[in-house]
Amino acid sequence: MSYAHGSRRALITGGAGFLGSHLCERLLTMDFEVVCLDNFLTGSAANIAYLLHDPRFQAIECNINEVAEIPGEIGLVLHFASPASPADYLRFPIQTLQAGSSGTLRALEVARAKQARFILASSSEVYGNPLEHPQRESYWGNVNPIGLRSVYDEAKRFGEALTTAYRKEFGVNTAIARIFNTYGPRMRTNDGRAVPTFARQAIRGEPVTVTGDGGQTRSFCYVDDTVDGVLMLAQSDYPGPVNIGSQEELAISRLATLITEIVSSRSPVHFVERPADDPEIRCPNTALANEVLGWSPKISLESGLKKTLAWFADQLAAEGQGA
Numbered sequence: 493m494s495y496a497h498g499s500r501r502a503l504i505t506g507g508a509g510f511l512g513s514h515l516c517e518r519l520l521t522m523d524f525e526v527v528c529l530d531n532f533l534t535g536s537a538a539n540i541a542y543l544l545h546d547p548r549f550q551a552i553e554c555n556i557n558e559v560a561e562i563p564g565e566i567g568l569v570l571h572f573a574s575p576a577s578p579a580d581y582l583r584f585p586i587q588t589l590q591a592g593s594s595g596t597l598r599a600l601e602v603a604r605a606k607q608a609r610f611i612l613a614s615s616s617e618v619y620g621n622p623l624e625h626p627q628r629e630s631y632w633g634n635v636n637p638i639g640l641r642s643v644y645d646e647a648k649r650f651g652e653a654l655t656t657a658y659r660k661e662f663g664v665n666t667a668i669a670r671i672f673n674t675y676g677p678r679m680r681t682n683d684g685r686a687v688p689t690f691a692r693q694a695i696r697g698e699p700v701t702v703t704g705d706g707g708q709t710r711s712f713c714y715v716d717d718t719v720d721g722v723l724m725l726a727q728s729d730y731p732g733p734v735n736i737g738s739q740e741e742l743a744i745s746r747l748a749t750l751i752t753e754i755v756s757s758r759s760p761v762h763f764v765e766r767p768a769d770d771p772e773i774r775c776p777n778t779a780l781a782n783e784v785l786g787w788s789p790k791i792s793l794e795s796g797l798k799k800t801l802a803w804f805a806d807q808l809a810a811e812g813q814g815a
């Protein structure tokens with residue numbers, strides 16, 4: 493990787509979260525030193541426990557908003573701190589808005605002071621309930637600013653605006669990754685999202701709770717592919733925004749069936765109330781990521797789900813709740 497000062501020391505906010513911990517792990521394998529910042533609001537110590545023995549890895553328990561200074565060189569700042577599952581950001585609405593607003597400001601200030609490359613973890617949520625399908629980066633989105641999901645959507649949109657302003661005003665080497673639904677090991681079994689919820693229910697033989705009629709779509713990308721995309725963006729000088737996600741779109745009811753089939757579960761499907769403002773459709777156009785980064789996902793939904801479900805089965809057994 494080439495950076496302004498060639499420093500192979502990265503700061504990851506939200507480094508103990510699902511995506512953050514995978515990024516920490518991958519950067520260490522790429523011979524980076526990693527400073528992981530997390531307040532453990534939704535991240536967990538278990539996600540990074542096995543990295544602590546590595547002298548190149550440093551974990552700091554802290555809210556990004558309370559960081560005064562990060563000593564030493566930093567060549568890359570990855571701002572991934574935020575609750576990310578709808579259940580979490582509804583539980584922590586103000587913290588979610590802070591992570592995307594003043595949290596992004598603090599992270600950008602670190603990048604500015606260190607002359608580091610800066611990557612904002614933005615989200616497909618900036619497209620809201622999209623009227624363009626699949627979504628290209630040029631689409632401005634359809635977001636309800638006072639809706640249930642607005643605490644997350646608008647925080648990410650503000651983060652994008654702030655990142656763009658820092659690039660223009662201060663010349664910070666920024667980039668925006670719009671990350672679509674990602675799944676894989678280390679999601680919390682109770683985080684409320686579709687993949688961990690269906691996995692837990694199917695493994696335990698409980699009814700699988702599909703919201704609405706299950707006809708709404710999502711496109712799920714395996715975490716290793718998402719990490720590849722983010723780090724390829726980090727290695728480039730491209731400002732983005734760039735979509736990072738899978739184009740394998742499917743109805744949520746189909747996802748539920750796939751998961752029950754993979755674990756050979758007899759769980760019935762229960763249709764439950766659909767949350768307000770739940771997007772109808774979501775699928776990225778990833779032509780830009782392919783063109784400017786040479787990135788496209790490699791792992792099929794089926795093979796990614798198999799790995800993930802095996803992990804969830806172990807995890808639930810360890811939690812003493814396995815089938």
Ligand code: UDP
Nearest residue numbers: 578684685686687689701702703708744770
């Ligand atoms: N969903 C579901 N059952 C659940 C959890 C989620 O049917 O137990 C639905 C949810 O309403 C949405 C889709 O699955 O339509 C994806 O939800 P998730 O929370 O995983 O991600 P997001 O809505 O942020 O894309």
